[in-house]
Amino acid sequence: MSRKDSRPARRLHPLALRIMHWINAISILALIFSGWKIYDDYPILSWLRFDDAYTLGGHPETALQWHFLFMWPLAISGIAYILYGLVSGRFWNKLLPLSIGEILKTVGDALRFKLGHDDITHYNGVQKLLYLGAIALIVLQILTGLAIWKPVQFSEYAALFGSFQTARILHFTGMALICGFVVVHVALALLVPKTLLAMLTGGPRLEPAAAPAAAIAAPDVPVSSN
Amino acid sequence: MTFKRRLSLFRPKTGVDQGAFEANRRLVDDINRRGILRGTLSLGGLVMLTGCEAGHDGAINSALRAVSELNDSVQAALFRPDHLAPTYSADQVLRPPRFNAFYGIDDVEAVDAKDWKLELAGSIATKKAWTLDDIYALPRQEMIIKHICVEGWDYIGQWAGVNLRSFLERVGADTKARYVAFKCADDYTGSIDMATALHPQTLLATHYAGEPLGDPYGFPLRLRTATKLGYKNPKWITAIEVTNVKPGGYWEDRGFNWFGGI
Numbered sequence: 452m453s454r455k456d457s458r459p460a461r462r463l464h465p466l467a468l469r470i471m472h473w474i475n476a477i478s479i480l481a482l483i484f485s486g487w488k489i490y491d492d493y494p495i496l497s498w499l500r501f502d503d504a505y506t507l508g509g510h511p512e513t514a515l516q517w518h519f520l521f522m523w524p525l526a527i528s529g530i531a532y533i534l535y536g537l538v539s540g541r542f543w544n545k546l547l548p549l550s551i552g553e554i555l556k557t558v559g560d561a562l563r564f565k566l567g568h569d570d571i572t573h574y575n576g577v578q579k580l581l582y583l584g585a586i587a588l589i590v591l592q593i594l595t596g597l598a599i600w601k602p603v604q605f606s607e608y609a610a611l612f613g614s615f616q617t618a619r620i621l622h623f624t625g626m627a628l629i630c631g632f633v634v635v636h637v638a639l640a641l642l643v644p645k646t647l648l649a650m651l652t653g654g655p656r657l658e659p660a661a662a663p664a665a666a667i668a669a670p671d672v673p674v675s676s677n
Numbered sequence: 678m679t680f681k682r683r684l685s686l687f688r689p690k691t692g693v694d695q696g697a698f699e700a701n702r703r704l705v706d707d708i709n710r711r712g713i714l715r716g717t718l719s720l721g722g723l724v725m726l727t728g729c730e731a732g733h734d735g736a737i738n739s740a741l742r743a744v745s746e747l748n749d750s751v752q753a754a755l756f757r758p759d760h761l762a763p764t765y766s767a768d769q770v771l772r773p774p775r776f777n778a779f780y781g782i783d784d785v786e787a788v789d790a791k792d793w794k795l796e797l798a799g800s801i802a803t804k805k806a807w808t809l810d811d812i813y814a815l816p817r818q819e820m821i822i823k824h825i826c827v828e829g830w831d832y833i834g835q836w837a838g839v840n841l842r843s844f845l846e847r848v849g850a851d852t853k854a855r856y857v858a859f860k861c862a863d864d865y866t867g868s869i870d871m872a873t874a875l876h877p878q879t880l881l882a883t884h885y886a887g888e889p890l891g892d893p894y895g896f897p898l899r900l901r902t903a904t905k906l907g908y909k910n911p912k913w914i915t916a917i918e919v920t921n922v923k924p925g926g927y928w929e930d931r932g933f934n935w936f937g938g939i
Contacts, residue, residue, distance in 0.1 A: 489829070490829070492828035492829060493830050510931075510932070513741065515827070515933065516742070516744065519744065519748050520744040523744075603903060603938075606760070610763075615823065
């Protein structure tokens with residue numbers, strides 16, 4: 452985890468991470484919009500159908516083609532993203548540790564309009580929760596998707612999710628939660644445009660020792676890992 | 678139920694001269710493909726793919742089909758020839774089975790048992806046509822398996838009939854060939870890979886829940902394979918061909934994944 456001082460200062464979002472982020476983002480949107488068309492053939496909720504204006508693929512067969520195309524970039528880039536986060540230390544540095552106190556502090560600050568956005572290199576408690584949640588949801592989505600795709604070839608595995616219909620409902624629920632994340636994530640990124648810009652251009656260069664910033668912003672949180 | 682909604686587009690109004698169809702198969706498929714896929718990009722798709730004008734649909738659809746074929750190969754590699762699909766108990770069986778076809782149940786044309794025969798073609802040593810009595814005389818295998826439709830619904834069905842592998846061996850089919858193709862009384866067509874044809878849970882089904890198949894469910898003969906989606910199970914079969922030339926199928930030619938494995 453420790454970074455050698457001799458290396459040039461890295462940007463907040465290194466190029467590899469930005470590429471993976473945007474491949475994941477485009478894939479997830481394409482999977483959601485094509486998934487809606489597939490869903491429409493046999494809705495889970497009687498009152499919920501998706502108009503063709505909001506779907507990718509005008510027919511179910513085309514929507515299925517899109518869905519089974521974009522599963523590849525998401526799976527490949529998603530796995531690479533997770534490996535990168537684990538190996539580079541990014542997850543440990545940026546997303547962990549996470550405490551309930553930190554989340555409550557962020558919510559409290561936000562309600563009192565005291566939530567600072569000056570330092571975008573440090574994630575607040577709610578950001579950490581949302582990012583960790585989104586990563587977990589996308590992993591679950593790939594796992595339930597596999598159970599729906601291959602309930603017979605991987606029957607032992609698919610049984611972990613109950614029946615075929617249970618896996619389908621879980622896959623649908625995961626989609627709904629990811630949609631919720633996307634709405635909040637995009638809204639907040641637009642609200643603090645420099646975060647969006649940072650995901651395009653890389654953002655500020657990090658000081659070799661990034662720990663003090665974290666310690667100042669969240670004094671309650673142990674920073675021993677840094 | 679999209680299958681029904683688009684019925685007027687695809688349903689042949691009268692019988693088609695099969696000879697002419699065969700002779701011009703490539704052309705017919707091409708016309709189908711272009712005509713049907715032209716409108717496949719919705720507004721949502723266009724918004725996402727800014728820069729791709731409608732005129733580029735052909736390229737997009739070629740790319741989508743190429744990936745679909747790649748997914749065929751992946752599925753063939755994932756296929757476990759000896760792995761059995763989960764089976765269920767008789768009290769879970771849906772009676773009657775759920776109807777599905779590319780038209781509504783009211784439009785089913787019953788097959789006359791007296792006139793029906795099963796013709797064989799391609800890499801098969803004994804091409805003698807089979808009558809219904811011939812088929813009924815064969816040893817019967819029963820399985821209670823899940824039918825999963827590409828649309829997302831499923832039900833448990835109790836199917837019995839001759840094991841396709843033993844049938845192919847009986848008629849001297851070349852089981853090293855790549856595909857088994859089916860033609861049906863309602864002009865539906867379908868095809869499966871040989872590995873699936875040889876799977877222990879692939880039957881030429883003649884019975885459901887202990888009774889001969891009802892008219893709407895494929896009487897007298899339909900395919901039931903436990904390892905593929907519903908549309909890969911042609912009903913009202915009238916001809917079987919063993920071939921090395923990829924045969925396609927009714928829904929597959931329209932863009933549904935050819936392998937269709939589960």
